[in-house]
Amino acid sequence: MAVVDELRMRLRAEQVVTDDATREAYAHDDAEWAPYAPPAAVVFAESLDDVVATVEVANATGTPIVPRGAGTGLSGGANAIAGCILLSLERMTRIVEVDVDERFAVVEAGVLNDDLRRHVATHGLWYPPDPASQAISTIGGNVATNAGGICCVKYGVTTDYVLGLTVVLADGRVARIGRATAKGVTGYDLTSLIVGSEGTLAIVVEARVKLLPLAGREDRVVVGTFSALSDAGLAVASIARDGIVPAALELVDRTCLAAVNAWQGLGIPDDAAAMLLVRVDEVGQAGEELAERVAAHLAAANASGIERASDPDEIDRLFQARRLAYPALERLGPVLTEDICVPRMQVPAMLARIEAIAAEADVTIANIAHAGDGNLHPLIVVAADDADARARAKVAFDRIVDECQDLGGTATGEHGVGLLKLPAAAAEITGVELDLHVAVKHAFDPHGLLNPGKAFPSAGLTGGIGQVIDLSGSHASPAAPAHPKTGH
Amino acid sequence: MAVVDELRMRLRAEQVVTDDATREAYAHDDAEWAPYAPPAAVVFAESLDDVVATVEVANATGTPIVPRGAGTGLSGGANAIAGCILLSLERMTRIVEVDVDERFAVVEAGVLNDDLRRHVATHGLWYPPDPASQAISTIGGNVATNAGGICCVKYGVTTDYVLGLTVVLADGRVARIGRATAKGVTGYDLTSLIVGSEGTLAIVVEARVKLLPLAGREDRVVVGTFSALSDAGLAVASIARDGIVPAALELVDRTCLAAVNAWQGLGIPDDAAAMLLVRVDEVGQAGEELAERVAAHLAAANASGIERASDPDEIDRLFQARRLAYPALERLGPVLTEDICVPRMQVPAMLARIEAIAAEADVTIANIAHAGDGNLHPLIVVAADDADARARAKVAFDRIVDECQDLGGTATGEHGVGLLKLPAAAAEITGVELDLHVAVKHAFDPHGLLNPGKAFPSAGLTGGIGQVIDLSGSHASPAAPAHPKTGH
Numbered sequence: 001m002a003v004v005d006e007l008r009m010r011l012r013a014e015q016v017v018t019d020d021a022t023r024e025a026y027a028h029d030d031a032e033w034a035p036y037a038p039p040a041a042v043v044f045a046e047s048l049d050d051v052v053a054t055v056e057v058a059n060a061t062g063t064p065i066v067p068r069g070a071g072t073g074l075s076g077g078a079n080a081i082a083g084c085i086l087l088s089l090e091r092m093t094r095i096v097e098v099d100v101d102e103r104f105a106v107v108e109a110g111v112l113n114d115d116l117r118r119h120v121a122t123h124g125l126w127y128p129p130d131p132a133s134q135a136i137s138t139i140g141g142n143v144a145t146n147a148g149g150i151c152c153v154k155y156g157v158t159t160d161y162v163l164g165l166t167v168v169l170a171d172g173r174v175a176r177i178g179r180a181t182a183k184g185v186t187g188y189d190l191t192s193l194i195v196g197s198e199g200t201l202a203i204v205v206e207a208r209v210k211l212l213p214l215a216g217r218e219d220r221v222v223v224g225t226f227s228a229l230s231d232a233g234l235a236v237a238s239i240a241r242d243g244i245v246p247a248a249l250e251l252v253d254r255t256c257l258a259a260v261n262a263w264q265g266l267g268i269p270d271d272a273a274a275m276l277l278v279r280v281d282e283v284g285q286a287g288e289e290l291a292e293r294v295a296a297h298l299a300a301a302n303a304s305g306i307e308r309a310s311d312p313d314e315i316d317r318l319f320q321a322r323r324l325a326y327p328a329l330e331r332l333g334p335v336l337t338e339d340i341c342v343p344r345m346q347v348p349a350m351l352a353r354i355e356a357i358a359a360e361a362d363v364t365i366a367n368i369a370h371a372g373d374g375n376l377h378p379l380i381v382v383a384a385d386d387a388d389a390r391a392r393a394k395v396a397f398d399r400i401v402d403e404c405q406d407l408g409g410t411a412t413g414e415h416g417v418g419l420l421k422l423p424a425a426a427a428e429i430t431g432v433e434l435d436l437h438v439a440v441k442h443a444f445d446p447h448g449l450l451n452p453g454k455a456f457p458s459a460g461l462t463g464g465i466g467q468v469i470d471l472s473g474s475h476a477s478p479a480a481p482a483h484p485k486t487g488h
Numbered sequence: 489m490a491v492v493d494e495l496r497m498r499l500r501a502e503q504v505v506t507d508d509a510t511r512e513a514y515a516h517d518d519a520e521w522a523p524y525a526p527p528a529a530v531v532f533a534e535s536l537d538d539v540v541a542t543v544e545v546a547n548a549t550g551t552p553i554v555p556r557g558a559g560t561g562l563s564g565g566a567n568a569i570a571g572c573i574l575l576s577l578e579r580m581t582r583i584v585e586v587d588v589d590e591r592f593a594v595v596e597a598g599v600l601n602d603d604l605r606r607h608v609a610t611h612g613l614w615y616p617p618d619p620a621s622q623a624i625s626t627i628g629g630n631v632a633t634n635a636g637g638i639c640c641v642k643y644g645v646t647t648d649y650v651l652g653l654t655v656v657l658a659d660g661r662v663a664r665i666g667r668a669t670a671k672g673v674t675g676y677d678l679t680s681l682i683v684g685s686e687g688t689l690a691i692v693v694e695a696r697v698k699l700l701p702l703a704g705r706e707d708r709v710v711v712g713t714f715s716a717l718s719d720a721g722l723a724v725a726s727i728a729r730d731g732i733v734p735a736a737l738e739l740v741d742r743t744c745l746a747a748v749n750a751w752q753g754l755g756i757p758d759d760a761a762a763m764l765l766v767r768v769d770e771v772g773q774a775g776e777e778l779a780e781r782v783a784a785h786l787a788a789a790n791a792s793g794i795e796r797a798s799d800p801d802e803i804d805r806l807f808q809a810r811r812l813a814y815p816a817l818e819r820l821g822p823v824l825t826e827d828i829c830v831p832r833m834q835v836p837a838m839l840a841r842i843e844a845i846a847a848e849a850d851v852t853i854a855n856i857a858h859a860g861d862g863n864l865h866p867l868i869v870v871a872a873d874d875a876d877a878r879a880r881a882k883v884a885f886d887r888i889v890d891e892c893q894d895l896g897g898t899a900t901g902e903h904g905v906g907l908l909k910l911p912a913a914a915a916e917i918t919g920v921e922l923d924l925h926v927a928v929k930h931a932f933d934p935h936g937l938l939n940p941g942k943a944f945p946s947a948g949l950t951g952g953i954g955q956v957i958d959l960s961g962s963h964a965s966p967a968a969p970a971h972p973k974t975g976h
Contacts, residue, residue, distance in 0.1 A: 099831075100729070101725060101728060101729070101831075101832070101833045102831050102832060102833060103728070124729075124731060145673065146673045146677070148671055148673075152671065153670070156648075157671060159677065159680070160644075160648065169920065169924075173920045174920065175920040175921055175924060176921070177921060177924070179829075179898055180831065180896055181829040181830060181831055181832075181861075181862055181863075181896075181897055181898050181901070182641070182829070182832060182860075182861040182862055182863070183636055183640065183645060183829050183858075183861045183862070183863050183901040183902055184829050184898040184900070184901060185633065185634045185636075185684050185900050185901065185902060185903070185904055185905070186898045186899050186900050186905060186909070186912075186913050186916050186917065187905070187913060187916070187917045187921070187925060187943070187944050188681060188684070188685055188689075188924075188925055188928055188943070188944065189634070189647065189680050189681055189683065189684055189685075190681070190921075190924055190925075190928070192647070192677050192680030192681065193676060193677055193678070193680065193681045193928075195677065196673050196676070196677055197676055197677075201676075212733070213728075213730075213731030213732070213733060214731065215730075215731030216731050216732070216733070237589060240589060240591070240701075241588070241589070241612075242701075242703075243612060243701030243702065243703030243704050244701070244704070245700070245701060245704070282770070282771070282774065283770070283774040284772075284773055284774045284777070285772055285773045285774065286770065286771040286772045286773065286774040286775075287774075289772070341667075341669040341670070341671050341672050342669060343587075343589075343590050343668065343669055344589070344590060344669075344670060345589045345590060370671075372670075373669075373670040373671045374669055374670055374671070375669075375670070375671050408668055408669070409669055410667055410669050410672040410674045411674050412672070412673050412674050413669070413671040413672060413673065414671055414673060415673070416673050417673070417674060417675070421674070424674075425674050425675060428674050428675070429674065429675045432657065432661045432662065432663040433663055433664070433665060433675070433678075436657075436663060436665070436676075436678055436931075436932075437675060437676055437678075439931035439932070440676055440678070440681075440928070440931055442931065443924075443927035443928055443930065443931040444924075444927070455675070455676070456675050456676065
C-alpha cells in the first residue's frame, strides 16, 4: 500500500505498525458505539518532525489522518476511518518546561493529565482541569476535546488553561500560536479556536498551559441525600442564589445510588432519589462558614443524612457513592455514556424526563451529573449481547439529546461531538453557523485530510450509533459495546 | 454619493449623518496618533436590522465598514478609513435579559460596561472585566478588543466572560454563536475567535456574558513604596511564589509618583522609585491573613510607608496615586499610551529599559502597570505642538515594543492592535501564523469589507504612528495628539 511505503520511508519501521491486532486495537477510542473502521497503519510519533512527516505523507497520498491521544474519548473523535493513517501521539510524553514564576508548563501532547498534575505539584503549582479520565487521558486529547471535569464549576475547563499551542497544519507546516505572557491580544485567538476542534483543524503536538498556585485552598465536603429529586434541585438553586460557587457540585441519582448500595452496602436509604456532593475550598474560617451555609441549604431542602468532612480520608469516604457509581453500573452490563448540558436550573426537569425515557424505552438509565454546570451523564446500561436492548438504548440515547435541546441545552458538555454526537450536533449547528464551520474547516484544511467527518455535521458523513462511516470504500463493522475504561 | 443614497433608502434620515463635523468627530477613536480619514457617512444603528441593512449596503457598493462602540479605543481599531461607512453601535443600549439563576446577561453592543455592572448588581451579580474606560466604553468595544483591566490578574479578561454572540457577517447574514449553558463543546469555539478580532471578522451586535455572584468578596488593600525598582520586582515575585493570587497588583513608577505628588502633595517620598498597590478579596480571617502576608512580602522587599485598608474610603485614598497618575501626567502635555505585556518577572527589567529609552529619546515616560500580569502602560508625555518632541515620542514608542518583544513579551496586552500596533504585530505574526490569519479573515470576509487593514498585518496597509491609511484614494491627515479620555 503506497501510503504505508511512504510512511516507512519517513519513519523508523517500528513506528509504522500495520498488523491486524494493532490496527484493530487502534481503530476506536472508548466510543465503540460509534462507527469505526481499520486504519491503513498506526503511526507512533515521537517528535514534532515525525508528525510533520506523517502529515506530509498524508498530503502526498491524499490519505485522511486521525490523531489520537490515549484513546479514552467517549464520542469517537479518535475512531479510525477506513484506510486512514491513525496517528498516535502517546509516545510524546515530555514535560518540556515548567516556569514556576510565570506559572506555566509546556508539555508534549502525549503527557497524561495526572503526570502533568503530579509534576507541577512538586513545584507548588496546580493544573486544574480534572476530567474523570485524568489518570489515563493525555493533555493533547484534553485539548482536542476541551475536556471538563469536576472542578470546572469553579475553575473552568481545559480551554481556560491553554495559553498556546504548537500544531502541525494540514499542509505539514508547523504553527506556534498563542502567547507566553499572562495577557496578550496581538492577533486572533487561534488557540481557543483549535482547542475543542477534535483534530479537524490542526494536530496539537505541544501545549503551553497556565497553572495556578497549589496552595491557598482547603477542601471541605458536604453531602446530603434527598427523597425527592425536586428537593435536590431546590438545594442547587438556593446554593447558587446565595452567591456560593462551590469547587464541586455533583449529583448522583437513585439508580446509581441503588447500584452502589447493592454492591457495597453503603447504607444509603432505599428511598433516596438523589445525593448531592458539594465541595468548597476556601481557606480557614471562611471555608468553615461556607460549608455550614451549604449544609443549611441542603437541610432547608429536606436533605437527610447530611455529613461534612474536611479530612482527606473522610472526604474520600463521602465521595464513595460518586466514585463507585460507574463501576457499580458496569457490573450490570456495558454502559453507554451520554454527555448533555442543560441550563443548571433544568437539571431536575431533565432528570425527570430521563426517567420517563428509561421507562418508555425499557432500559436502565443511571445519572451522575456535574449539577453545578448542568452537565449530566446519563449512563445507559445495556445487557451484554442483547441486540434488542442495544436498539432500545439507541432510541433512549437520541431521545435524551432531543429533550435536552428542548430544555435549552446542548448535545455535549465536555466529551465532544466526535461521531457519536454528529446527528445531535446537526440540530444545533445549522444554516449560517454551519457555513461558518465549513468555511473555517476549509481555511485550515482545504483538502479535508484532518480527522474528516468529525466535530461538526459536514456534508456526506453521518455518525451516531452504529452507523457506517466510510471514506474509502470499505465498511466499518459496528462492534458490540464494551466497557469504556472510564466514566466522567 | 451612491453609498450614502443607498444607506438613506434603508435607514431613517437621522441615522445616516454626513455633515463635516460629525464625520470628523467619528473619524477616530482615542488613538489620534494612528492614521484616520473621514468616513463617507456615520450610521447610527438602533437595531440588528439596521446593522444588517448597513452591511448589505456596504456589500452592494463595495464600501468598507468600520464598526465603533464609544470610541474609547487606544489603538485606532475604530479609526475611519477614507470613504468608509462608520457604523456606530452606541445607540444599541438595551440590556435584553438578566438570568439570575443561570448567571448570565444578554446585552446589546452599545451598553456601557458600568451600566451593565450596575444593572446586574441589583440582581446580586457581578460582571468582572474592568477596563479603566469602564464608565465610558461599551461591551461591544470591550468584546471587539478583548478588554482587560485591573482585576483580570485574578478574574480573567473579557473573553473569559463571553458565552455567546449575535453577529452580523460580512455578507449581511446574522449568526448566533456560542452557548447558553455553563459548559458546552458542540462545534468550534467561534465565539472566542471573534472576541478580540476588532470587527474584522464580524460585527458584534449582542453579547451573552457570564456573571459571578456579587457576594463572597471583601476588599483589602496593601500599599507600599520602594526606593529601588528592583525591590518592587522582588516583592511581586515573592507574592507570586507564596501562592498568592491578588485581585489587583498594580505598580506606579517614579515619574507617575512625582507628577501626582507635585500636583496633589500626597507626601510620597522624593526617592520613591515605585509604589505597589495590592488588593486581595478573600473573606474574613482568610482575607485578613492574606493581607498580612502581602504586607510582610512588601516589608521583606524593603518597602516603606506600608499601609493597609479594608474600609472603602480608605481603600480609595490608598489608590489615589494610581487613580490620579493619568490626569497628573496629562497636566504636563498630551499623553501617548503604550500597552505592552512581558512575562511578569520581567517587569523590573522592562521598566529599566524604558527609563533608558526615555533618556535616549529625551522624552518623559511614566509607567503604570498591571504588574501581576506583566502588562505595562508606558505613558509618553509630549509637549503640545512640538513636532520634534512628537518625532522623539514615536521613536520611543517603537523602541519600547522592540525591547518588550526582546524580553519575550507581546505588543499589546489589552488595548488591541488596531492600527497603532500594526508594525509591532508584524514582528510577532509572521509566516505560517500570518497565513492562518489571512485564511481566517478570508473565510469570514472574502471581500475585505469589515474593518480592513486592522488587527493584524495584512498586505498593503501599514499603521503605526502617523502613517497614512488609504483604501480609496484620499489621504488621512495625522492630527496632533490630543487628550485621550481615559487611561487604562
